[in-house]
Amino acid sequence: MTADPWTIYWQADNRDSCIATAVPDDAEQIAALWRDFAGCLADGGMVLDLATGNGTVPAALLAGNPTLKITGVDRAEINPLQFLSAPGPLHGVTFMGSVDVCSLPFDADSFDAVTSQFGIEYADFDRSLPEAARVIRAGGRLAFMMHHVDSAVVLPAQSRLQEMQGLLQSGGVVELLSAFVAGDRAFAELDAAGKRHLDGAVERTAGVTGQIFEGVRTAVRLLQAGRAGEARELSSTMSLRLRADRDRLRQLAAAAQDATQFGRTANRLRQLGLDVDVAAEWHLPESSGTTTLLGWQLMCTKQ
Ligand SMILES: C[S@@+](CC[C@H](N)C(=O)[O-])C[C@H]1O[C@@H](n2cnc3c(N)ncnc32)[C@H](O)[C@@H]1O
Missing domain, CATH: 3.40.50.150 (Vaccinia Virus protein VP39)
Incomplete structure (x- = not known):
């Protein structure tokens, strides 16, 4: 990719x-x-x-x-x-x-x-x-x-950027999901990362947090169904997409x-x-x- x-x-x-x-x-x-x-x-x-x-x-x-x-x-x-x-x-x-x-x-x-x-x-x-x-x-x-x-383009983008950065930060939901589907972390740790994100001060939207949380639920269900490979693939795709979106918004904010x-x-x-x-x-x-x-x-x- x-x-x-x-x-x-x-x-x-x-x-x-x-x-x-x-x-x-x-x-x-x-x-x-x-x-x-x-x-x-x-x-x-x-x-x-x-x-x-x-x-x-x-x-x-x-x-x-x-x-x-x-x-x-x-x-x-x-x-x-x-x-x-x-x-x-x-x-x-x-x-x-x-x-x-x-x-x-x-x-x-x-x-x-x-x-x-x-x-x-x-x-x-x-x-x-x-x-x-x-x-x-x-x-x-x-x-x-x-x-x-x-502008009404840039200000909301700044807010989405913070939301994405929160999800992608070290110890955040995306990193914990990847570790969980790889069998390196317990579900409780992923769950705690999710709660921290929801409790944070950053505005959360259906388009960003909502979609990532939906993906997390799907990945967990796949894992429980014994489809670990698909769960890992989903986690990896979500991470790549979110990083790409974050990078676009970083460029937008800088421009x-x-x-x-x-x-x-x-x-x-x-x-x-x-x-x-x-x-x-x-x-x-x-x-x-x-x-x-x-x-x-x-x-x-x-x-
Ligand atoms: C916000 S998009 C705008 C696209 C389009 N004009 C529109 O309004 O839908 C910014 C675009 O700038 C392009 N871009 C950034 N740096 C560039 C460069 N140095 N040369 C050519 N395109 C560049 C990106 O690839 C991206 O497609």
Whole structure:
């Protein structure tokens, strides 16, 4: 199994990665933003989506302008046409995996627009921003949506990260399950680790703690039924998956920018010859009197 947590994630038929939980229609709202952007591009325009994952942005861009010629690149071993069960309109997109945004395999001035949704900030800006600027033609557009430290994407992810770290810590549930199914620890020790986790201060969710506890119950039942091999396999798979999820969220948390960092990012783009048209927090359109911060929006035009 690959060690890259994003490769594991995208090959498991996940369509999105950074959907906030605060409001029900955040994915739709952010897609509308990309549709509007695509509507402003000339027909037949060449677009490069950086860190594309399973093609969320290309799908939204095509919905706004089906004539666009879109290439999506990602460092992970992506191939949405193979790994998504319903790739739909993505059949017209060229996807390239194992491509680092810090070293793009394209000539200078190749694209009319470069986009990124919660992607470019995962790479080293000193190397990725010059690459993004290089491949845009003069007069071409750049549109980034980036993680904000206080966003409705990042704050819940921080909480999930703590929950996962608690389960994976030394002496935690995952380690004790592995030792128990291997016959090295007693059930009482596994049980105690579970109680410690439930008594802890960290928020627990059905999606993380609930799933791991369900897996523990299944593994214990398999062991009691004399199916020790299957119990060990289940324990090992659960551990690998949880580690991969933890590593993804660690990267997400590290990629999030505060106002100072974001200001520096915008300035770097200016130094690279781009006019910054929009550099601001992006909130979901207000519904019932509340706004939800989703990220930083950066829109530029190359001189
Ligand atoms: C949060 S996901 C976003 C994916 C997609 N844009 C979306 O919104 O669904 C971050 C992506 O950045 C990719 N990534 C991280 N570092 C990268 C790099 N140096 N070069 C290319 N892709 C990178 C990861 O593989 C992952 O697919």
